[in-house]
Every structure is written in C-alpha cells, then in structure tokens.
Amino acid sequence: MTDRMAGKIALITGGAQGLGEATARMLMREGAWVAVTDVNADGVRKVADSLNAIRPGSAIALSHDVTREEDWHRVVGEVERVFGGLHVLVNNAGVSLAKNVEEVTLEEWRRVHAIDLDGVFLGCKISIPLIERTVKAGGPGGSIVNISSISGIIAGHNMAAYNSAKAAVRHLSKSVALHCARKGQGIRSNSIHPVFVATPILDHHVQRFGKEEAYAKLGRQVPLGRIAEPDDIAYAVLYLASDESKFVTGAELKVDGGISAM
Ligand code: NAD
Numbered sequence: 001m002t003d004r005m006a007g008k009i010a011l012i013t014g015g016a017q018g019l020g021e022a023t024a025r026m027l028m029r030e031g032a033w034v035a036v037t038d039v040n041a042d043g044v045r046k047v048a049d050s051l052n053a054i055r056p057g058s059a060i061a062l063s064h065d066v067t068r069e070e071d072w073h074r075v076v077g078e079v080e081r082v083f084g085g086l087h088v089l090v091n092n093a094g095v096s097l098a099k100n101v102e103e104v105t106l107e108e109w110r111r112v113h114a115i116d117l118d119g120v121f122l123g124c125k126i127s128i129p130l131i132e133r134t135v136k137a138g139g140p141g142g143s144i145v146n147i148s149s150i151s152g153i154i155a156g157h158n159m160a161a162y163n164s165a166k167a168a169v170r171h172l173s174k175s176v177a178l179h180c181a182r183k184g185q186g187i188r189s190n191s192i193h194p195v196f197v198a199t200p201i202l203d204h205h206v207q208r209f210g211k212e213e214a215y216a217k218l219g220r221q222v223p224l225g226r227i228a229e230p231d232d233i234a235y236a237v238l239y240l241a242s243d244e245s246k247f248v249t250g251a252e253l254k255v256d257g258g259i260s261a262m
Contacts, residue, residue, distance in 0.1 A: 004242045005032035008140050009083045011075070012036050013066050013123065014093030016043030019147065020197030022230030023090055023237045024051065028058045029239060035079045037064035038093065047110045052054065066093045066119030072126040083136030088241045091120040091169075092147045096201050101160040109161045114167035117172070120146050125178050135186040142180075142187035145240045146173045147233075150195045150256045170252055177250035183240040188249035190240045195256035223258030 015036030038044040041063035048061035152166030176189040205214040
C-alpha cells in the first residue's frame with residue numbers, strides 16, 4: 001500500500017463483483033474510504049465485509065439501482081452521513097447485450113441505456129454538488145471516473161445497444177469535464193475504455209466454450225494476446241481517481257491491450 005488515495009472518499013457502483021469489486025479493493029488498499037453499491041445487496045455486503053476485515057471501517061455497502069433517481073439521492077446522502085463527504089465517483093455498474101440492431105427489442109434497448117447511460121448521467125448530476133462541497137472544504141481534489149468500454153469507440157455488428165450507450169458515456173464524460181472545469185470546482189471527469197476483462201459479464205462466452213477456451217478465443221483478438229484482468233483496469237481507475245492525474249480531464253483512457261491501435 002502506498003496511500004495514493006489517502007484522505008479520499010469514493011463511491012463505486014456495481015461493486016458486488018467483477019471490475020467494481022476489484023476497484024473498491026484497490027482504492028481501499030490505497031487508503032480510501034469506499035462506499036460500494038449494487039442492485040445485488042447481498043453481494044455488495046460481502047465485498048464490504050471483506051474490505052472491513054482488512055481495514056476496519058474502510059467500507060460501507062449500499063443497495064442501489066443506478067437507474068433510479070431516488071436511489072441516487074439516498075445513496076449520496078448516506079455517503080455524506082457516514083463518511084462526511086465525497087471525492088470520487090466511479091460509475092461502473094453496467095450490463096452488456098450481444099444483439100444486432102434487428103434483434104434488439106425496444107425494451108432491451110431502453111434497459112441497456114437506462115443502466116449504462118442514464119445511470120451515469122444520474123450519478124454525475126446528483127453527486128457533483130456533494131463532491132463540490134467536499135473539495136471546497138479543503139483536502140484532495142474531486143474526480144469522476146466513468147467506465148465506458150472499447151465498445152464505445154469500436155463498434156461490433158452485434159452490440160447495437162451497448163455500442164450506443166457506451167459511446168454516449170464517452171461524450172457525456174467530456175461534457176461533464178468541461179462543465180466542472182468552467183465552474184472551477186476542482187472536479188475532473190474522464191472515461192475508461194476496457195477491452196474484454198475476466199469478469200462475470202463474459203459468462204455467456206464461458207457457458208458456450210468453457211472458461212479457458214472462451215478467454216483464449218477473446219484474447220486472440222487482442223494484440224497483447226490475452227484478455228484483461230480486473231486489476232489491469234482498477235489501476236487505471238486508481239490513476240484517474242488520485243490527484244496524480246490532477247491535470248487530466250475530458251480524457252478517454254483506453255485499457256485495451258492495443259486493440260484500438262489496429
Ligand atoms: P459484471 O457483470 O461482473 O458486474 C456488473 C455489476 O453491475 C454487477 O454486480 C451487477 O449487479 C451491477 N448492476 C447491474 N445493473 C445494475 C443497476 N441497475 N444498478 C446497480 N448495479 C447494477 O461486469 P463487469 O465486467 O465488472 O463490468 C463493469 C463495467 O465495466 C460495466 O460498465 C461494463 O460495461 C464495463 N466493461 C466491462 C468489460 C468486460 O469485458 N468485463 C469490458 C469493457 C467494459
């Protein structure tokens with residue numbers, strides 16, 4: 001532990017498993033207090049318990065549907081009540097859908113956009129006032145990290161709704177960055193664009209081919225020859241969340257093993 005997040009309070013959505021869990025663990029190890037939220041209330045409680053076993057008092061778990069405005073108000077209020085403020089918001093909760101434009105139903109399209117895009121919009125909108133108050137009170141700076149995807153930059157024939165929502169997150173992050181810069185709030189906003197990461201979101205591939213073959217197949221598409229480990233992405237979140245990136249805003253950080261260089 002090097003205390004890269006010392007004194008910071010972070011809220012991570014979709015933290016019951018996968019990338020959100022790895023991120024919460026990484027930020028906690030680096031000294032942050034973390035609020036881990038998810039629709040999977042049991043899952044997120046287990047994650048918070050395991051963090052508190054390492055550093056007592058470092059984590060709270062909150063049940064949270066990112067598509068619901070009232071949930072956001074409750075969660076942000078609870079973070080302020082327990083930890084006294086907020087410096088870092090990691091909009092990580094997300095779902096994927098492998099369907100082309102003709103297959104996807106309007107209901108599925110709306111669900112993917114509700115979670116992957118509306119959830120990020122609500123998170124930024126409702127958290128910014130608390131981050132602003134926290135930063136104004138002194139101490140470290142504020143940072144919003146939105147987990148988009150390389151699918152927000154490179155389209156796939158069968159990812160219509162996911163491509164659309166993740167591309168919108170990329171641009172929304174820049175709009176938020178410019179808004180915050182203009183207000184001089186000391187809050188930055190950036191997006192991260194991972195390629196395939198070994199998390200349960202890839203379960204449909206795993207069910208089809210078995211874990212080893214599924215990961216190998218996906219890895220063959222990546223110049224570095226493998227899919228990402230959750231910590232490969234969590235390190236990028238750590239950089240953008242910490243004050244080491246204090247002059248970085250409106251940026252898109254591709255953590256993609258080189259796929260977008262092709
Ligand atoms: P995951 O499925 O393992 O975890 C996603 C988490 O989000 C789950 O715990 C789930 O319960 C939660 N969630 C779903 N709907 C929610 C809602 N309405 N409100 C709150 N929480 C909700 O997936 P992951 O791979 O850890 O994905 C994390 C993020 O990374 C997502 O935004 C995803 O699109 C993005 N991403 C993942 C990959 C990958 O290959 N794993 C690649 C690029 C981007």
